[in-house]
Amino acid sequence: MREVNTKKITEVVRKMCIDSNYYLTEDVLKALDEGEKKEESPVGKEVFQQLKENIRIAREEQVAICQDTGLAVVFVELGQEVQIVGGDFNEAIHEGVRQGYKDGYLRKSSCHPFTRVNTKDNTPAIIHLSLVPGDKIKIVLAPKGGGAENMSMVAMLSPSEGIEGVKNRVVEWVKQSGSNPCPPVVVGVGVGGTFEEVALTAKKALLRPLGQKNPDPQLAAMEEELLTRVNNLGIGPQGLGGRITALAVNVELIPCHIASFPMAVNLNCHAHRHQEAVI
Amino acid sequence: MSQEIRLKTPLTDADVEKLKAGDKVLITGVIYTGRDAAHKRLFDLLKEGKPLPIDLKGQIIYYVGPAPAKPGHPYGSAGPTTSGRMDAYSPKLMEIGLKGMIGKGMRKKEVIEAMKKYKAVYLAATGGAGALLAKAVKKAETVAYEDLGPEAISRLEVVDFPAIVVNDTKGSDLYQQGMEQYAR
Numbered sequence: 316m317r318e319v320n321t322k323k324i325t326e327v328v329r330k331m332c333i334d335s336n337y338y339l340t341e342d343v344l345k346a347l348d349e350g351e352k353k354e355e356s357p358v359g360k361e362v363f364q365q366l367k368e369n370i371r372i373a374r375e376e377q378v379a380i381c382q383d384t385g386l387a388v389v390f391v392e393l394g395q396e397v398q399i400v401g402g403d404f405n406e407a408i409h410e411g412v413r414q415g416y417k418d419g420y421l422r423k424s425s426c427h428p429f430t431r432v433n434t435k436d437n438t439p440a441i442i443h444l445s446l447v448p449g450d451k452i453k454i455v456l457a458p459k460g461g462g463a464e465n466m467s468m469v470a471m472l473s474p475s476e477g478i479e480g481v482k483n484r485v486v487e488w489v490k491q492s493g494s495n496p497c498p499p500v501v502v503g504v505g506v507g508g509t510f511e512e513v514a515l516t517a518k519k520a521l522l523r524p525l526g527q528k529n530p531d532p533q534l535a536a537m538e539e540e541l542l543t544r545v546n547n548l549g550i551g552p553q554g555l556g557g558r559i560t561a562l563a564v565n566v567e568l569i570p571c572h573i574a575s576f577p578m579a580v581n582l583n584c585h586a587h588r589h590q591e592a593v594i
Numbered sequence: 595m596s597q598e599i600r601l602k603t604p605l606t607d608a609d610v611e612k613l614k615a616g617d618k619v620l621i622t623g624v625i626y627t628g629r630d631a632a633h634k635r636l637f638d639l640l641k642e643g644k645p646l647p648i649d650l651k652g653q654i655i656y657y658v659g660p661a662p663a664k665p666g667h668p669y670g671s672a673g674p675t676t677s678g679r680m681d682a683y684s685p686k687l688m689e690i691g692l693k694g695m696i697g698k699g700m701r702k703k704e705v706i707e708a709m710k711k712y713k714a715v716y717l718a719a720t721g722g723a724g725a726l727l728a729k730a731v732k733k734a735e736t737v738a739y740e741d742l743g744p745e746a747i748s749r750l751e752v753v754d755f756p757a758i759v760v761n762d763t764k765g766s767d768l769y770q771q772g773m774e775q776y777a778r
Contacts, residue, residue: 355776356772356775356776358616358758358772362720365720365723365726365756366720366722366723368723368726369720369722369723369724369725369726369727370725372725372726372729373671373724373725376664376667376725377664378661378664378667378670378671378725378728379661379670379671379724379725380671380722380724380725381671381673381721381722381723381724382658382659382660382661382670382671382672382673382724382744383659383673383675383724384661420661420662420663420664420670421661421662422659422660422661422662422670422744423743423744424659424744431630431631433742433743433744435743461675461676462675462676462698462699462721465676493699493700493769493773494698494699494700494718494721494769495676495678495698495699495700497698497721497722547777547778548773548777549772549773549774549775549776549777549778550772550773550776551772551773551776553698553718553720553721554698554699554700554718554769554772554773555718555758555768555769555772556768556769556771556772556773556774556775556776557772557776558776584721584722585722586722
C-alpha cells in the first residue's frame with residue numbers, strides 16, 4: 316500500500332480551485348480562437364474578442380475569469396492500493412476548497428436551498444469518488460457556475476424514440492436555453508444508465524478535452540451532426556445572433572434497462588474550467 | 595443600424611427612449627448592484643409600503659454578485675448573472691422609476707411590456723467577462739444588505755461600462771432578432 320496524507324490532498328485541491336478559476340486550458344483557448352475565426356456576426360466576433368481579452372486580464376492579474384467561480388465539482392479516481400492517512404478524506408477535499416476559495420479571492424456561492432443563507436466558504440464540495448486499480452489518486456476539479464448548470468435536463472424517453480429522439484431533444488433544449496447559459500457553450504450529453512447515472516454521465520462528457528471526438532464512430536457522427544444543428548440555431552455568442560452557439564458537443568453512452576431510455580443534457584459556459592492533478 | 599451611445603446616469607425618459615435594440619452603450623456614472631436576494635427584499639418592502647434603502651428613480655441596477663476584490667483592486671471580477679430570475683420583481687421596480695437593468699439572458703414578456711409602459715431598457719453585458727468588466731468599476735461601496743455577502747447592494751462608480759441594448763422602450767428584442775438573422 317502507498318500512503319497518501321490528507322494534507323497533500325488539501326494542498327492539491329486548494330491549488331486546483333485557484334488555477335481553474337484563473338486560467339483556462341489550451342483546448343478551450345484554441346476552441347475560442349477557432350470560434351472567433353468562424354463567427355460571421357460582427358457583434359459575435361466582438362464578444363469573442365471580449366472573452367479573449369477577459370482571459371488575458373484574468374491570467375495577468377491573477378483574478379477570477381468569471382465572478383461565478385461555481386460550486387467545486389470534484390471527481391476523484393482513488394487507486395485501490397492507496398491508503399489515506401492523516402484524517403478524513405472527504406474533509407481534506409472540503410478544506411482544500413475552503414482554502415482555495417478564500418486565498419484566491421473567489422466567490423462563495425454555496426447556500427441553503429430554502430433560507431438562501433450562504434455557507435460562506437463555498438463548501439460542501441460536490442465529490443464524485445470512484446475506486447480504480449493502481450496506487451495513484453487522480454483528481455479533476457471543475458468549478459460549475461449556476462447560469463449554465465440551471466440549463467440542465469434529464470428525460471426518461473421511450474426506447475421507441477431512438478437516436479433521433481435524443482438528437483432532437485438536445486437541439487430543442489439548447490434552443491430553449493438561448494442566451495441564459497452564456498454561449499458559446501459546451502454541450503454535454505449523457506445517454507443510458509439510470510436516472511442518477513445519466514446526469515453524471517452528461518457532466519462527465521463535459522470533461523473530455525474539446526476537439527477530441529468520442530472513439531465510437533456512431534457517437535462521433537452524432538456529436539458532429541449535433542454541433543452543426545446547434546450552431547444552425549443562430550443563437551450565437553451571448554445569444555446576440557451568430558454562427559457559433561456551441562464550441563463542442565460531447566456525447567457519452569452507457570447501457571440502460573431494457574424498458575428505459577434515459578438521456579441528460581448538461582451545459583457549460585465558454586469559461587469551460589477544469590484542472591487535473593495526479594497524486 | 596446600431597450606434598454607439600454614451601450614457602450618463604441617472605437616466606431620464608428621453609435618455610432611454612432614444613435607445614434601440616442593438617445599440618452599443620458605454621455607461622458612466624453610478625449604477626447599483628442587486629440580484630436574487632436583494633430583489634426579494636426590495637420587493638417585499640414595496641409590498642408592505644415601506645421605504646427602500648436606495649432611491650431607484652432614474653437608476654440602473656446591475657445584476658451581479660462579484661468575486662471578492664483583491665487588495666489593490668477597487669472591485670472583484672463582476673460579470674452579469676442570468677436576468678430571468680429577477681423577472682418577478684422587475685416590473686414593480688420600473689413602476690417606481692428604475693430606468694435600466696444590466697444582466698444577461700432572456701426576459702419574460704411581462705417584463706418587456708413593463709419596459710414599454712414605464713420607459714426603461716434592458717442591457718446585456720458579456721456574461722463570463724468578469725475580469726474585463728471589473729476594469730470599468732472605479733469605486734465600489736456597499737450601501738445595503740451587507741449580510742447578503744456577494745448579494746449585497748453596492749453603489750458602483752463606473753466609467754465607460756460596455757453593454758448592448760437587448761430590449762428597448764418599443765418592445766424590440768435583440769435576442770429574437772439576432773437569432774432570426776443567423777438561423778438556417
